[in-house]
Amino acid sequence: MxxxxxxxxxxxxxxxxxxxxxxxxxxxxxxxxxxxxxxxxxxxxxxxxxxxxxxxxxxxxxxxxxxxxxxxxxxxxxxxxxxxxxxxxxxxxxxxxxxxxxxxxxxxxxxxxxxxxxxxxxxxxxxxxxxxxxxxxxxxxxxxxxxxxxxxxxxxxxxxxxxxxxxxxxxxxxxxxxxxxxxxxxxxxxxxxxxxxxxxxxxxxxxxxxxxxxxxxxxxxxxxxxxxxxxxxxxxxxxxxxxxxxxxxxxxxxTQEEEKERLVYKVGDKLYINLTTNCPCSCKFCFRGKEDFILGYNLNLKREPIAQEYMYRIKNPKIYSEIVFCGYGEPFERFKELKEIASWVKKFSKETPVRVDTCGLAFLITKNKEVLDELKGVVDSFSVSVNASNPEEYYKVVNPKFGKGSWESLIEFIKKAKEKGFKVVITAVDYPGFNREGFKELAEELKVPYRIRPFKRFKRWES
Ligand code: SF4
Missing domain, CATH: 3.20.20.140 (Metal-dependent hydrolases)
Known part of the structure; x- marks a missing residue:
């Protein structure tokens, strides 16, 4: 200290x-x-x-x-x-x-x-x-x-x-x-x-x-x-x-330890898995590309490690209260590794909850509508960053590279994940102009819980 x-x-x-x-x-x-x-x-x-x-x-x-x-x-x-x-x-x-x-x-x-x-x-x-x-x-x-x-x-x-x-x-x-x-x-x-x-x-x-x-x-x-x-x-x-x-x-x-890029990182009693720096979105409030260090860890990976490197670092999943796929980028960008690591975690420790924090565009990223079936039994929950209450707000603030149709795909992902028995929560950052009431209504409509996170300013967020 x-x-x-x-x-x-x-x-x-x-x-x-x-x-x-x-x-x-x-x-x-x-x-x-x-x-x-x-x-x-x-x-x-x-x-x-x-x-x-x-x-x-x-x-x-x-x-x-x-x-x-x-x-x-x-x-x-x-x-x-x-x-x-x-x-x-x-x-x-x-x-x-x-x-x-x-x-x-x-x-x-x-x-x-x-x-x-x-x-x-x-x-x-x-x-x-x-x-x-x-x-x-x-x-x-x-x-x-x-x-x-x-x-x-x-x-x-x-x-x-x-x-x-x-x-x-x-x-x-x-x-x-x-x-x-x-x-x-x-x-x-x-x-x-x-x-x-x-x-x-x-x-x-x-x-x-x-x-x-x-x-x-x-x-x-x-x-x-x-x-x-x-x-x-x-x-x-x-x-x-x-x-x-x-x-x-x-x-x-x-120190060397502080400087090195983190494939996995511990916060509280949870272990987070940092799979990639890629993400199809460019949310206005995102730190990605502007800041390497998040929560005291260097998360800006310079390469895409193989699944075994993660398993080696996780070592014993049983000691964590949750394993969370959440890092500098979008976990579904590396779906193969996500599935392989999550399966390995569950094989080792059935009772350890596994969560994926995602932008919800899995169907467009992987061009595969079966991804949820493939994750059944190895992932327990999804925390989906929606960050908007309607398509106009979404395209303005999240700006996904897939353009038109992204909102519909995101909503479809949330509905399907719920139907298939995954726990789903939708999240949003409370950025200036964010429509809190609209977001709550969206959550009610989708019948999923929601979480609104504080907005953290970072280097003129609108620029
Ligand atoms: S979805 Fe997450 S990682 Fe991707 S741009 Fe938005 S905040 Fe950043």
């Missing part, structure tokens, strides 16, 4: 810094200690240089902006270049809560730091307080081609949307665990797994069970656990997801 935002070089750690760092080295993958003005950033660098696992940022906090100007560009640049342990610029931002610097100064110094980050290809650590609207506007205008993270995100919708549209990361701190913060907790459902980070902001903002104590980087685990519980994931899922994300944002090396 990586604490992406701490201030280990602050005086609150003067009494026991070595001990805290030793604990971080034992329990964490890395800690980013964040600088708040130039001298402070130099102290951050010094602490980072004392340990392999500590990294630093160089930046000027909006509170300090009054003492700096755009003319400090070179100084910030040179300080950032002075150590290989510097992984980001910031914390930089807008703070209209305490207004310790004039607004125009805050903008000037923030803009200057974004330019340094652009020059050095480093991400920006963004601080925002009482300035969500202004920061959202700033991000949309100034962050083209610059990476970054909204640190200690506190739940503002417009900021979240702007940040995700521009490909920035969202970092949750201990405030996520505070009992009253329901509306903040709710926002995590809308953050793509590949954009999620955790932090402590230590020595401040201790998470719930240790609230009131001085915060420290290892307490990041409390926030991670709260996120895992909220999303219904395991602690190790959030650990993996946020660690990989932090490494990718701050350009820390991924």
């Amino acid at each position: 990586i604490d992406t935002h701490a201030h280990l070089h602050f005086p609150q750690f003067d009494g026991d810094r070595e001990e805290v760092i030793r604990e971080c080295e034992e329990k964490l993958d890395a800690v980013i200690t964040v600088g708040c003005e130039l001298e402070d950033s130099k102290r951050a660098i010094k602490v980072a240089e004392s340990s392999k696992k500590i990294f630093a940022t160089v930046g000027i906090h909006p509170h300090e902006a009054k003492n700096y100007s755009e003319r400090d560009y070179e100084k910030v640049l040179e300080t950032a270049k002075s150590s290989r342990k510097v992984v980001a610029i910031g914390e930089a931002g807008l703070d209209f809560y305490r207004n310790l610097s004039p607004k125009e100064k805050q903008y000037e110094v923030l803009k200057m730091q974004v330019e340094v980050a652009r020059e050095l290809s480093l991400p920006v650590v963004i601080h925002t307080r009482n300035a969500a609207k202004e920061m959202a506007e700033f991000i949309r205008k100034e962050f083209k081609g610059v990476k970054g993270v909204v640190h200690c995100f506190s739940g503002e919708k417009e900021l979240l949307e702007a940040a995700l549209d521009e490909g920035l990361y969202i970092s949750y701190s201990g405030i996520f665990t505070y009992p009253k913060n329901n509306s903040l907790r709710e926002t995590v459902k809308f953050v793509p797994s590949s954009r999620l980070l955790v932090e402590t902001d230590s020595p401040y903002l201790s998470p719930q069970p240790v609230r009131g104590k001085r915060n420290k980087p290892t307490f990041v685990a409390y926030t991670a656990k709260a996120i895992a519980d909220y999303l219904g994931l395991s602690f190790s899922d959030i650990d993996r997801i946020t660690t990989v994300n932090a490494k990718r944002l701050f350009s820390l090396p991924l």
Whole structure:
């Protein structure tokens, strides 16, 4: 796990810094200690240089902006270049809560730091307080081609949307665990797994069970656990997801294990089978082709593995609560392998449920109307991504390559699957403009249960 935002070089750690760092080295993958003005950033660098696992940022906090100007560009640049342990610029931002610097100064110094980050290809650590609207506007205008993270995100919708549209990361701190913060907790459902980070902001903002104590980087685990519980994931899922994300944002090396493409991947107690990157659809909200990492795994296969490679990796299907064919692409694109692997799973473990997550265009993909009969006894259920309530919406949002007739084939698949005794659920993403009521009516008409999933913005979804 990586604490992406701490201030280990602050005086609150003067009494026991070595001990805290030793604990971080034992329990964490890395800690980013964040600088708040130039001298402070130099102290951050010094602490980072004392340990392999500590990294630093160089930046000027909006509170300090009054003492700096755009003319400090070179100084910030040179300080950032002075150590290989510097992984980001910031914390930089807008703070209209305490207004310790004039607004125009805050903008000037923030803009200057974004330019340094652009020059050095480093991400920006963004601080925002009482300035969500202004920061959202700033991000949309100034962050083209610059990476970054909204640190200690506190739940503002417009900021979240702007940040995700521009490909920035969202970092949750201990405030996520505070009992009253329901509306903040709710926002995590809308953050793509590949954009999620955790932090402590230590020595401040201790998470719930240790609230009131001085915060420290290892307490990041409390926030991670709260996120895992909220999303219904395991602690190790959030650990993996946020660690990989932090490494990718701050350009820390991924392990071989983290980097390698995944044929099978475990989430919670289920095992997912990633058969292909091909899909006949191009849903507007899909991450395919835009992002290799999903749920902390590299799912963008560079080849089409044979069935035996999957069986070798599944090893013992009995230990999973479900085996799910769901990956980067559409499982029916590799029907032969799908059938072979599912049959092998059932032969090994009759009681392990097998589900296929599909776009429902199996008849058109395989040009075979018998596919459902062929899967009888080896697949138990289908989760069919419909994502529309009528053909017009469907062709606009899902845009299948087969064109006209796709909607009818999808509906036929759902009806036939149900008739033949498979469990069928239809699903949709709640994208802007999605007709929820129409979708519910469609589910009623088809007499199947439905599930509506939160819409996760990702790099200007409509473009
Ligand atoms: S059906 Fe699934 S994999 Fe295919 S484009 Fe749509 S969301 Fe992406």
